[in-house]
Amino acid sequence: MIAILAEARSDFDTLRVLVRRIIADKSLTIAGKGYTSCDELCRKGGGLVTSFMQRGFSRFVICHDSDNNDSLAIVTKIRNAITRPSGSCSLSCIIVPVQEIEAWILADEMAVRTTIPTFQLCETLHPENVQSPKEYIERASRSGRTSPLYSHAIHNPKVAAHLDIAKVSRKCPSFRHLVQSVVAWRPSTPAPVVELHQRWGGIIYSPDDSAIVRAIDDLQYPDDDHPSCALVCAGAYRIEIHHKCYILIDLQNDDGTRVNARSPQYELADIKRIVIELRRGLRASDLWRTWEMS
């Protein structure tokens, strides 16, 4: 069961449609809440996640617009306010649309046209560069005198049902993170790392630590055909395994800064241990120390 927490009700409605499409499981329970502001999300989200966990929910999507702010700082804010107090760090996918979730809508003008045939929205190559995509779309609708006018609360979820997932993933990294995280939650997601590797073009994403630990048992060492691969867990840390060279660990500290560490040698047991430690709530700085010691 997946719970979605968003800063606005329309964002929740939109994410519910998208997560349902990406997870490709119509029977899966998807619940959640859209708050009235990001402040309310941060203030009340932790309690709601705890409640959801008590009710058996095991996956969480938490969405907070970047709104001109640094995305990593927002991830840290969400982690401190919601996932860490509720103990759901490893179960949560924190999504920070740049600037707003409407950037995803803007990324696929054809989906908008399908929803409102009179709305000939122009293609936007880099929707995350648009300062206020919500205002941009609604202004374009008004100036184009579309019928009906675009209204985000009504039309975002409708457009979400038609979005070209691959196209939006290419244009919006924040959306790609959602896709990669939710795909990894699919029960049918193949466990062998190499298959994932091939699917994601050299990088393996999974917010599910236990799945990664299981996958490590089946891990094939990088070889000439698969020169590198990486494991990404919950968006907060990343472990890359490079061909016969080193492991690169990329972590985010509590203050939002990132730490990189390389090891000249590695064993799969090292990776498994690190993942298990991270799952227990090990902080980036501590892990770095652990790594150095090992």
Next chain:
Amino acid sequence: MIRTFSIMNYRSCTNVVLDLVPNVVAIIGKNGAGKSNLLKGIDHAATIASSQNPIDLNWLSSNNDTFSSSMTIADSDGEYSYTISSILVTLSDSSKETLGLHERLVFKDHAGTEAILIHRQGELAEFPTAGIAIGINHRMPAMSAVLSMFPNKHEQLLKIRRVRDILLSVQYYPLEEPASGTLMIPASYFEQWANEYEIEGNPSKSVLLRLVYASQRSPGIFDEINSLLGDNGLDLLKSIDVVKVELPKPRQSQASGGSPDTETNYSVFFTPSDSLAGAGESFQFLDLSVGTRRIIRLITSLIFDKRSVMLIEQPEDSINLSVIHKVLSLLRSYSQSTKIIFSTHSPEILDMLDPTEIRIVHAVNGSTVVHSLSEADVEHARQFLRSDGLLSEYIESLE
């Protein structure tokens, strides 16, 4: 768009000043404080000012005192200030009588240059910029009077027409349910009404009549209403279908001549969305739920009527919270061209608004008093929202 409004001696509004700068304005306050009187007062003043017929002067003030109303209206050229008041005299027996109207319309361009467009005292009306001074009926508002006398779009009168049309397009929507309704609309009745509507431009209050008109003569509007209520909109209705039905004429009509024994009637059927109860079946308007009817009424009014100002009574009534959230967002989308002023008791709706969009109504010594949040209040409200609360909680704490 109307930006400020004041009214004196209309029902409980003995002296009310209202800031209407935001495109969406919510009127809140306890029952009986005067929210409806305020909405009706705006409608009343706009109706009088833009009336195309002589008005009943006794109708101006409900408490037999000097009625007065002022408003400022902004457009791309500048700002208009319009004032109308009654000329009241006390007779020898101490009774009062309204003898006529005083009106003044001033235009100020962006450079701050003012021009008096109308100066009217009783039966003498001057239109200085147009170089016109005429005698008009003491009960006839000046704007429509001069526009009816000089209908050939005198260049200097275009501004007056613009203001008159904006005020003519202000409408109060109680969204009340009629006790009963006609579900069949005779084609002859529809044609007569439609022709009048196309000349006078005043839509019917009947939602069915408007839907029939849209389907028959304005398919773009019909499609827009269908889209907003349908699968790609609020997801309430799968379709609205206007069908023609041949019915026997009443006996009296049959006896009057050799015309056919049947006449064409229009009927409107509503098919609920696939996800709702009754999916796959079609219903007549009165068979729908109260909330669904209110939403249809609201959306039809918004899209069909294309008002400059919609004055709406408690849009949340009988409507589910998740739907009203979308309806409010929808109203906001259209608020660039239609200013939305509504009364509400819903904390959830308050939480969707900005502090600057709130107007609080109180009753003081029997009179209605309205105020916006002060700049300090707005800042405190924003701090409250950032830290620990909802706008509805903040507003409650003010009372």
